[in-house]
Amino acid sequence: MSKLTLSVIKADVGGFVGHSSVHQKLLDRAREYLDANKELLIDFNVLSVGDDIQLIMTHEKGVDSDAIHQLAWDTFKSCTEVAKELKLYGAGQDLLKDTFSGNIKGMGPGAAEMEFEERASEPVLIFMADKTEPGAWNLPLYKMFADPFNTIGLVIDPKMHKGFVFEVLDLKEHKKVYLNSPEDIYDLLVFIGSHGRYCIKSVYTRDGEIVAVSSTQTMNYIAGRYVGKDDPVMIVRTQNGFPAVGEALEPFANPHIVAGWMRGSHNAPLIPVSIKQAMPTRFDGPPRVVAAGYQICNGKLLGPQDMFGDMAFDRARQKGLEIADILRQLGPFEPHRLPLDELEYTSMPMVLEKFEKGFIEE
Structure with missing residues (x-):
């Protein structure tokens, strides 16, 4: 068998009700469409988290395959037709262009893909989040691959002891840098601690084997706002020289604060939930991960x-709800609401323009 490609491509093409979940008819349509085109694939699953549909596909066509991305795009377009028939909220909102340009990136949907040789045993975790941004993965990925208090394998597993390589994207300057753990940890933290701008795209072994990848995309300025970056997904390979399943899950045992929640404009805890609980309703949240x-x-x-x-x-769920209660008490005040510079593409520019002449020298 040649190298295997695992692709996870997601999009929001219509919410039921509001932004809370995906209607069953959309999931049925996605499965029917992929099944009708299964000659391109080895296997597939369709899942949903909140109002996002995730297409999980295995194939041998490599990362960034035009054929696979076209299939995902056409699947989402077909689901959009159903969403419009049902008058679902925001039907087709993540499909930002009318025609497909050969790659899903920059067109609204998010994609996490990796190509690898399947091992004798290949356990994989696919993390899917709703009501948050790609920077939500920074802390968990750091803990999985660089924190021995989380991942004891970094200390006692000879295959992991050399550490890992982190690919970090600067989302605004469209640049990237590779940093090694453990020797570059302090430099790494300088960047990934600013999770609104710097995001971990992928993690490799010191020998160059891919271990984890996220759907972090370079932000695209379309229709007056940055798009194509929310509700991220992530693939993590586990065991036998990689973090154990339990080590990869452990970072989520203590909910950390992420940006997102209502209108993508609030800080909130990222709460780990079962697939059945992945229906954010309170203040359109709180953000959750499955x-x-x-x-x-x-x-x-x-x-x-x-x-x-x-x-x-x-x-973890209970702690997350308690954090949510504390933050909600602040209403429109920071640090619950995001800082003004991160609200640039909401109503804030209009408010500032309205009162521009109202400000006088002190």
């Missing part, structure tokens, strides 16, 4: 296993 576990066998997807359905994450 983890779908798969064993890949000759390209086939055995799963998903609902990894956050475990009662061991009940305390």
